[in-house]
Amino acid sequence: MRKTLMKAMMTSISEVMETMFFLPVEFDGESTLIECGLSKKNKIICQLAFTGDTSGSLAIVAPKGLVAEMAENFIGEAKEMLTDEHISGTLTEMLNMVCGNALSKTESNVPFELSIPKIIDESAIQENEKLTIIETTISKMAILLKTD
Numbered sequence: 185m186r187k188t189l190m191k192a193m194m195t196s197i198s199e200v201m202e203t204m205f206f207l208p209v210e211f212d213g214e215s216t217l218i219e220c221g222l223s224k225k226n227k228i229i230c231q232l233a234f235t236g237d238t239s240g241s242l243a244i245v246a247p248k249g250l251v252a253e254m255a256e257n258f259i260g261e262a263k264e265m266l267t268d269e270h271i272s273g274t275l276t277e278m279l280n281m282v283c284g285n286a287l288s289k290t291e292s293n294v295p296f297e298l299s300i301p302k303i304i305d306e307s308a309i310q311e312n313e314k315l316t317i318i319e320t321t322i323s324k325m326a327i328l329l330k331t332d
Contacts, residue, residue: 185237185238185331186238186329186331188290189238189240189286189287189290189329189331190316190329192286192287192289192290193242193282193283193286193327193329194211194316195286195289196281196282196283196285196286196289197209197282197318197327199285200278200281200282200285201278201320204258204278204281205254205257205258205278206257207253207254207257207320207321207322208320208321209318209319209320210318210319211316211317211318211319212317212318212319212324213316213317214314214315214316214317215314215315215317215326216311216312216313216314216315217245217309217311217313217315217326218311220315220317220324220326221324222245222247222324222325222326223311225247225248225249225323226247226248226249227245227246227247227248227306228245228246228247228248228251228271228272228275228303229243229244229245229246229303229304229305229306229308229309230243230244230272230275230276230279230301230302230303230304231243231244231279231301231302231304231308232276232279232280232283232298232299232300232301232302233298233299234283234287234296234297234298234299235296235297236287236292236294236295236296236297237292237293237294237296238292238331238332239331239332240329240330240331240332241329241330242279242282242283242327242328242329242330243304243308243309243327243328243330244275244278244279244282244325244326244327244328245309245315245325245326245327245328246275246325246326247323247324247325248271249322249323250320250322250323250325251271251274251275252266252271253322254274254275254278255270255271255273255274258274258277258278259274272303275303276301276302276303277301279301280298280301283298283301284298309328313328315327315328316328316329
């Protein structure tokens with residue numbers, strides 16, 4: 185089930201990033217935050233839990249500069265007008281759209297339910313944990329899908 189969910193999440197990320205944020209993406213395998221260079225960036229991490237046939241969570245790690253660009257494209261405000269709430273709200277909404285879209289396309293006997301996406305601390309991701317790396321035209325970001 186994890187492979188099915190991951191495929192659905194990757195498809196959903198492509199769709200949401202291109203249609204809502206005007207940023208095409210490519211997937212670049214798995215890596216740790218240190219190996220891909222995200223550990224040294226000023227970043228924001230958001231996580232959303234889900235339950236259903238399979239329970240788990242999806243976390244996204246993105247540099248604040250990338251999320252600011254996403255917010256600018258999504259909200260239509262200039263970057264200099266964006267607040268921290270705009271930036272964190274954009275990432276939580278993006279994660280909500282991605283996860284909801286992916287899970288709605290995944291067959292299950294028990295309907296999936298989503299929690300409220302929340303910003304989490306960097307320490308929630310282990311240093312040696314492998315994440316799926318996503319390349320955008322601006323910078324990299326990463327996702328971590330955990331299932332029970």
